[in-house]
Amino acid sequence: LVSMYLPDSLKNPSQPPTPSNACNLREIKVNDHVWTRNDVYNVYNNIVASRLDKNEVFSRFNSEHARALRSLVKLSLWMPDFDSMLSLLVVLRDSCNKRLFTEAVATLIQAREDVGFVIPSLFSIDPEDFLPTIREGRQIPMGRVISFRTVDNPYPRNNIESRMWHMRESPLYQTAHWTWHLILNDGNSRTMMRRRGEMFFHMHRQMLNRYNVDRLCVGIPPVVPYLPQHWQQRGALLGYSPNLLRAGARGNNGAMSGGDARGLQTTRNRLMQAVDSGNLEGVRLGYVNGRDVGISPLGDAVEPFGNNFRLGDLHNRGHVVIASMSRGGAGVMGSTENAARDTAFFRWHASIDNVFARYKGSLGAYAATDLDFPGVTVTGLSVISGGRQNNLRTFVTIDDVTLNDELLRDRRGQSVRFERIAYDDFSYRIQIQSTVTGLGIGRLFLIPTSVQNQNLYNYAIEMDKFLIRLRPGAVNLERHPSQSPMFSRGPPSLRNLQNRLLRGMSERDFNWANCGYPLSMALPRGSNAGMSFQLVLIVTQLLPGDRNRVAEWERNSETAWGWCGLRNGQRGLPDGRPMGFPFDRPVNLANVVNGRSNAGTVEIIIRHTG
Secondary structure, three states: OOOEEOOOOOOOOOOOOOOOOOEEOOOOEEOOEEOOHHHHHHHHOOOHHHHOOOOOOOOOOOHHHHHHHHHHHHHHHHOOOHHHHHHHHHHHOOOOOHHHHHHHHHHHHHHOOOOOOOOOOHHHHOHHHOOOOOEOOEOOOOOOOEOOOOOOOOOOOOOHHHHHHHHHOOHHHHHHHHHHHHHHOOOOOOOOOOOHHHHHHHHHHHHHHHHHHHHHHOOOOOOOOOOHHHOOOOOOOOOEOOOOOOOOOEOOOOOOOHHHHHHHHHHHHHHHHHHHHOEEOOEEOOEEOOEEOOHHHHHHHHOOOOOOOOOOOHHHHHHHHHHOOOHHHOOHHHOOOOHHHOHHHHHHHHHHHHHHHHHHHHOOOOOHHHHOOOOEEEEEEEEEEOOEEOEEEEEEEEEEEEOOHHHHHHHOOOEEEEEEEEEOOOEEEEEEEEOOOEEEEEEEEEEEHHHOOOOHHHOOEEEEEEEEEEOOEEEEEEEOHHHOOOEEOOOOOHHHHHHHHHHOOOHHHHOOOOOOEEHHHOOOOOEOOOEEEEEEEEEEEOOHHHHHHHHHHHHOOOOOHHHHOOOOHHHOOOOOOOOOOOOOOOOOHHHHHOOOOOEEEEEEEEEEEO
16 A cells, blocks of 8 residues: 655654655645645634534434535635645544545545546445444454344344345445435535436435335335324334444334424425425426426425525435434434435335325326337347346345455454345347337336236336337347446445556546446345246337437446436436336336337246245
C-alpha cells in the first residue's frame, strides 16, 4: 500500500517524520493563504457536520444528519482542487462521526467529475454493521459460517418471518440498497438524473415485488401495508432484534406517538390530494406520448430530494419514527445500509407505495397503441440451464468475503463466511419473426403462475430489457442475466479495489459505481417441490424521442442503468417509457399478452434444494 503523510502545515504534532519512501500530501491553499491545521478546524467547527457526536448513530433518513452530510460534502467540494480536498479529509477523519465521514467520502466520489465512479462495498468497510455481534463475551470462532438461516436468524424457526432470511439478512442485498441511496440521494451532485424520483419508485417497487414473490415461494402471504390505522396500534408491527453492534432491538409493542402519526398522516393526505387533482405544486401529473410525466415529481415529493420539504417528508420521516421505537432510538430502520433487514421496512414501503399505486391506477389501462408492435411475432422463448430447458435450480451456498486486516481485528481473521442462496447459471433463448426493419425493445418479466390472473403490479419482476435490431425474417437472440440493465455483481471489496487500482483497471470499471440489484440474487428462491412461473416477453416499439439514444444501449451494456440510472443522467435514459412498463399499472397477464403477437410466455419451474 501507498504511505502518505500530511505536510508540516497540517500534520498532527504526534505525526512521525515522513519516511523517504512515502508521499507527502499537498498543502491547502485558499486565496493564496496556506491553511494550518487550526484553520481547518476553525472552518469545520462552523458547519453542521461538527455538531454530530462522533459516537452518534448516523442516519441519512434523519433530516439533521442529512444536513450534516451535505455540509461536509459542500466544504470538501469548495476546496480549490482534489489534492486540497484529500488533505482536508485526512485532517478531519479522526474528529468526524465515522459513518458520516464514510458517507461523505463515498458521496464525493460520485459528486466530483474529476475522479472515477467506483465505490467500495460498505460491507468491506464497516463489517460490524452487517455481521452478528459477539455472543456471551466470546468471539465468533475463525472459520465458523454465519448462518442467518439457522443459528444467526433473528427470528425463531416457528416464526414464519424466519423463512425470509435469504433476502432480509443478506449483506449483498443490504449493500445494494445503501449504494442506491448513496448514488441517487445526494443534493450536492451536479449530475443527477432527470428521472430520479421515478427511479426511487421503481427500485423500491421491485424490491417489494421480489419480496412478495419470495414470500409465496416459502408459503407465506404477501406484505401487508403499515397503514395509518395501524400507526398508533401497539402490536401492529412485529418486533425485530438485529443482533448488530450499533442497532437496537424493537419489541412487539412498538407504536407511533400521536404527534408523529398526525404529522405523517398530514403529509400522506397532501400527496394523495395531489394525485387526485393531477397537480403537484403546479406540475401536471399524467401520461403524454408514451412517457409518464408525473411519476418522477411524485417520487421526489414522497422522498424529498435536496431541500424540497414543502409537502412534508413521508418516506424519510417514517423511517426515523419507526427506528425510534427501538432501544436507544437506534433501530435498523434508521439506516440505509440495514433498513431492509427489518420486516417493518417492507410494510412501510408497501404503505408508501399506496401513493404511487393510486397515481398509476388513475392513468387507466395502457392503450393497444402502447402495447402492440405490428409485424413482430414472438415465436420462441425458453431458458436453458445446464442442459435443462425451462427448469431452474436454487440452492444454499457459502460466500467467503475477504476484508482488510485492520477491519477484523476483533474477529481473528481476514475473511467472513456466510450462507446465501445461489442459482445454477442460465440464459434466455428468444426467437422472433419480423416483417419490418427497425428497432424494438425486448422486456422480460418473471411472474408466479399462481397470481397471473391477479393485479401484477405487486408481483411482476423485471428481469431484463434490451434493444433489438429487427429485419425481415427470423431474429434469434440469447441473453444472459449479467447483460441485464437491472443487475450488478456489486461493489468490490476495499481490498479488491485497492489491488485493482494499483494493477490498473479498465475505464469502464473505473467509472461505474456497481449500483444495481445483486446479480447473485437475480432469481427468486422457488420452492422445494418446484414452483411454476411465467416468463413473459413483450417486444415494444421505440418511442420517437428515443431513436437518437440508440448508441446508449450498447455504450452502457452490462451496467445497471435500469436500476440506478446513468451518471450523466441529465441526458435521460435510453428507454423513455415508464420504468416497469407495462406492469407499472394495475394489470393481469392476459391483459398484456392475449391476442398480441409481439408478446409470448413460457412456463418455467424453479426448484430449491437445500
